Amino acid sequence: GESVGLHLPTLSVQEGDNSIINCAYSNSASDYFIWYKQESGKGPQFIIDIRSNMDKRQGQRVTVLLNKTVKHLSLQIAATQPGDSAVYFCAESGSGGYQKVTFGTGTKLQVIP
Amino acid sequence: DGGITQSPKYLFRKEGQNVTLSCEQNLNHDAMYWYRQDPGQGLRLIYYSQIVNDFQKGDIAEGYSVSREKKESFPLTVTSAQKNPTAFYLCASSIRFEGEKTQYFGPGTRLLVL
Numbered sequence: 001g002e003s004v005g006l007h008l009p010t011l012s013v014q015e016g017d018n019s020i021i022n023c024a025y026s027n028s029a030s031d032y033f034i035w036y037k038q039e040s041g042k043g044p045q046f047i048i049d050i051r052s053n054m055d056k057r058q059g060q061r062v063t064v065l066l067n068k069t070v071k072h073l074s075l076q077i078a079a080t081q082p083g084d085s086a087v088y089f090c091a092e093s094g095s096g097g098y099q100k101v102t103f104g105t106g107t108k109l110q111v112i113p
Numbered sequence: 114d115g116g117i118t119q120s121p122k123y124l125f126r127k128e129g130q131n132v133t134l135s136c137e138q139n140l141n142h143d144a145m146y147w148y149r150q151d152p153g154q155g156l157r158l159i160y161y162s163q164i165v166n167d168f169q170k171g172d173i174a175e176g177y178s179v180s181r182e183k184k185e186s187f188p189l190t191v192t193s194a195q196k197n198p199t200a201f202y203l204c205a206s207s208i209r210f211e212g213e214k215t216q217y218f219g220p221g222t223r224l225l226v227l
Contacts (some may be wrong), residue, residue: 008153034215034216036218039157041221041223042220042221043117043119043203043218043219043220043221044156044218045218046215046217051213083177089155091216092209093214100158101158101216102155103148103155103156104155105153105154105156
């Protein structure tokens, strides 16, 4: 397969269990956050986003939690499935004017059947 | 079927050769971006374009060039001046350049050096 997932922290989860993937960000001025999923050899796919005026947002089987006090973001995946196996990374940016988007290095999620 | 397409999927470059990676989008997005992805690193911005006929250098523009003659197209040329071109190249677009912007990515092109 492709080498995107090398040297990344890995989270191994049993199929059907819930997964929690964490991301620490550094820029206290960031106020818009996105989670992406990247399967081996493919481009990143948008999963869910959250603005800084929220601390929780839910999608289909996914929930993003934002803790601005400690600059921490997490992605929770309910009832993890084999198709969820991928690298997940967060992205942060500001929302006023031009703001550079900063991408994290990612966490590899392995789902054990 | 809207989206971003990149071609080719794999590209081989010989020493001293310039190669061009294609990126096309039919999402009617104003802004387009090129990133480089290396193992264990976050995406690094090569070039971006806010609008047609405009483009700006990103963090690692040396050895690369782009053009934006059409809204739909943002090709990236990897020149012979780029000494370490082996990487996975990702093109992205967003509705607008400023403010909150979700970037949507193409499938990527893997560039290998012969």
